[in-house]
Amino acid sequence: MSTNATVSGRPIFAAVAVIVVLLAGGIGAIVGASGQKRAVSMDLLGVVSFQMSPVSMAAFGMLVTAGVLALLFGLVTLASRYDDADERA
Secondary structure (H helix, E strand, O other): OOOOOOOOOHHHHHHHHHHHHHHHHHHHHHHHHOOOOOOOEEEEOOOEEEEOOHHHHHHHHHHHHHHHHHHHHHHHHHHHHOOOHHHHO
8 A cells, every 4th residue: 555645845945934034134234244334225116215224234135035035935835736746646
């Protein structure tokens, strides 16, 4: 008797996403700490203005990275709904 076990890859993708977001925060903190002009506000597309500090740059890096990863993982989830596994067998 043989059964085909299906293992979900979501925990692996979630762990990788958390690591990447934390790395982006660390890199943002390094960029914020080593920036030349400390008192200068950064404008993001003329909408958001924030000071270039280690905390703000880390938060910005983490938010952008999390947003991009959420978009990509959402697109993969959407595409997997239309994947017909029965046709490949």
